[in-house]
Amino acid sequence: MQPDRAIFLFHFLLPQLKSGQAITEKIPSAVPPDKGDYKPDAKCMSARGLAWHIAVVEMWFLDAVIHRRFGETMLPPAEVKTCRDVAQWYEQSFVQRLPLLEDLKTPVDFIGLRNDPAVAYMNIAIRHSVHHRGQISTYLRAMGAKVPAIHVESSDEPYPPVAGSAAAENGQRPPAF
Numbered sequence: 001m002q003p004d005r006a007i008f009l010f011h012f013l014l015p016q017l018k019s020g021q022a023i024t025e026k027i028p029s030a031v032p033p034d035k036g037d038y039k040p041d042a043k044c045m046s047a048r049g050l051a052w053h054i055a056v057v058e059m060w061f062l063d064a065v066i067h068r069r070f071g072e073t074m075l076p077p078a079e080v081k082t083c084r085d086v087a088q089w090y091e092q093s094f095v096q097r098l099p100l101l102e103d104l105k106t107p108v109d110f111i112g113l114r115n116d117p118a119v120a121y122m123n124i125a126i127r128h129s130v131h132h133r134g135q136i137s138t139y140l141r142a143m144g145a146k147v148p149a150i151h152v153e154s155s156d157e158p159y160p161p162v163a164g165s166a167a168a169e170n171g172q173r174p175p176a177f
Contacts, residue, residue, distance in 0.1 A: 006105035009119045014101075016126050020133075021094050024054060024087075026148045027133050027140075031083035035143040047139050051083040052076050054132045055090035061125035062097045065118040068108050 028051035031038075036048035045053060056073050064070045080089050104119035133150065140147045146156035153159035 003105050006117055006119050010101070010104050010122070013119065013122045013126065017122060018098075020126055020129055021091075023150055024058070024129055024133060025091050026087075027051075027136050027150070028054070028083035028087040028090075030140055030145050030148050031136070032143065032145050033082045033084065035145065036081075036083055038139060038143045040139060040142060047136060047143070048083050048086065050132060050136045050139075051086040052080070054129055054136070055086050055093070058090070058125045058129050059093050059097065061121045061128070062094075062101070064108055064110075065104065065121050066097060066100045068103075068106055068118065070108070070111055 028047075031047045031051065036051075037046050039046045039049075044050075056076075060070065060073050076086070077089065080086055101122070104122075105117050107115045108118050108121060109115050110121070137147055137150060147154045149157040149159060
């Protein structure tokens, strides 16, 4: 890939990655601490398992972009017990990796299945997280939690914010913008 094309794609994808990061933090944070084991069916991942999957796989893709190779995914640290803990781990991990994203034209081998420029894996990371955020957001109402706004609003978090709410007082914008 030509360097100018990789730079263009990076500047196109970076705002999407950043806005997605805010949403990825919101969704697991909405899972009540005592509902992390919830799953709608025996074949489904638990809410906590799914939250960890979203967080760790996004970091796995970003690490591949940074290090030019796919390594092993990690297990949750011992202190990560709730979905909110996952969201905090994700936020810290994202902030650490963001400044390290560079040289995005270099091809990276994806476990022998493809060999794409590093920037392509940013796009795959975004799509992967979007898919699984949608999955976990469908768990929320069934477990008795409120569904936060994902892009603009939800029935539990309308936009514009309700007068007198914390979101209205803070001038809060929708997470995707």
